Amino acid sequence: MTEVSNENRFLxxxxxxxxxxxxxxxxxxxYGQTHTDKEIRETFDVxxxxxxxxxxxxxxYGSGYSERLLGKFLKxxxxxxxxxxxxxxxxxxxxxxxxxxxxxxxxxxxxxxSVDLYQIHWSxxxxxxxxxxxxxAECVQRGWTRTVGVSNFDERKxxxxxxxxxxxxxxxxxxxxxxxxxxRDPEKDGTLARCKDLGIRLIAYSPLEMGLLTGKYSAxxxxxxxxxxxxxxxxxxxxxxxxxxxxxxxxxxxxxxxQVALNWLICKGALPIPGAKNxxxxxxxAGGAGWRLTDDEVAKLDEESDKVNxxxxx
Numbered sequence: 066m067t068e069v070s071n072e073n074r075f076l077x078x079x080x081x082x083x084x085x086x087x088x089x090x091x092x093x094x095x096y097g098q099t100h101t102d103k104e105i106r107e108t109f110d111v112x113x114x115x116x117x118x119x120x121x122x123x124x125x126y127g128s129g130y131s132e133r134l135l136g137k138f139l140k141x142x143x144x145x146x147x148x149x150x151x152x153x154x155x156x157x158x159x160x161x162x163x164x165x166x167x168x169x170x171x172x173x174x175x176x177x178x179s180v181d182l183y184q185i186h187w188s189x190x191x192x193x194x195x196x197x198x199x200x201x202a203e204c205v206q207r208g209w210t211r212t213v214g215v216s217n218f219d220e221r222k223x224x225x226x227x228x229x230x231x232x233x234x235x236x237x238x239x240x241x242x243x244x245x246x247x248x249r250d251p252e253k254d255g256t257l258a259r260c261k262d263l264g265i266r267l268i269a270y271s272p273l274e275m276g277l278l279t280g281k282y283s284a285x286x287x288x289x290x291x292x293x294x295x296x297x298x299x300x301x302x303x304x305x306x307x308x309x310x311x312x313x314x315x316x317x318x319x320x321x322x323x324q325v326a327l328n329w330l331i332c333k334g335a336l337p338i339p340g341a342k343n344x345x346x347x348x349x350x351a352g353g354a355g356w357r358l359t360d361d362e363v364a365k366l367d368e369e370s371d372k373v374n375x376x377x378x379x
Contacts (some may be wrong), residue, residue, distance in 0.1 A: 067264040070236040073143055076266045081354040083112045083118035088134050100342035108347040113144050115351035121338045123151035124171050132174035138227035150183035164200025168209050183210035187217045194222050198229035205235055212266050214239035220256045237265050246370045247311035252307035272337035280307050280322035291297020306369045313362050327353025332363050
């Protein structure tokens with residue numbers, strides 16, 4: 066395994082983060098109906114008080130509103146917070162120079178001079194990983210970001226980004242991917258293992274699979290809106306997995322199903338960044354860290370998860 070660089074060491078010390086996708090998003094998350102700025106601020110404060118000090122946002126979340134909210138909150142607190150945001154590769158952004166310009170816009174919304182982690186949100190056919198990393202290297206050189214990461218990059222593209230950055234003497238800090246008990250592609254396709262080999266932190270978004278791994282929903286009680294349709298088939302298949310998670314949660318005293326799902330990711334070596342829309346969810350998420358499932362429990366969850374995922378294959 067490659068030794069983690071001094072620049073990236075802080076990211077490997079973080080066990081749990083807070084995802085800010087829900088901040089301002091009306092289409093998927095119902096911002097303005099299920100949660101408002103008041104609830105978001107409460108979840109932010111509770112998360113910080115419970116030791117969660119890494120917040121992940123993006124310029125596209127709420128069309129920039131997520132960054133603006135976070136920037137407002139940061140001005141009103143004294144606790145240190147690690148801030149990550151992302152560059153979105155719109156089709157008209159096809160040169161390396163668009164990346165530092167986009168980061169400058171994010172910094173203005175965040176009211177910061179620099180961020181701790183700047184990530185490419187998605188790969189794109191109009192800009193190669195090498196060109197993207199040229200732009201990211203400029204962001205580091207300007208002092209606008211402490212470290213550089215990618216998101217939704219498969220193993221091949223991640224390695225291209227890693228090699229391209231190393232030409233600038235900059236290590237690739239992270240790869241943020243969709244990873245949960247119901248979405249184990251990073252584990253199965255070798256991305257997680259390669260991240261460990263290269264000292265890259267794998268950040269897991271949607272670690273609770275948009276609420277499915279909280280035990281709150283069922284085929285008879287699906288989530289509202291587009292999530293209900295998106296996960297209709299999966300909701301029919303997951304009861305045995307939820308039952309096992311509940312059993313394991315009871316083995317650890319006052320733990321919950323969602324905390325088992327988050328801790329499973331931590332045991333796998335990933336950094337989960339669950340979102341939260343209220344105080345209760347923030348408390349639940351924070352409780353997923355600071356303890357460990359046993360190796361036997363992880364193996365049982367792997368086995369039951371494999372059964373569910375196998376049934377979902379076309």
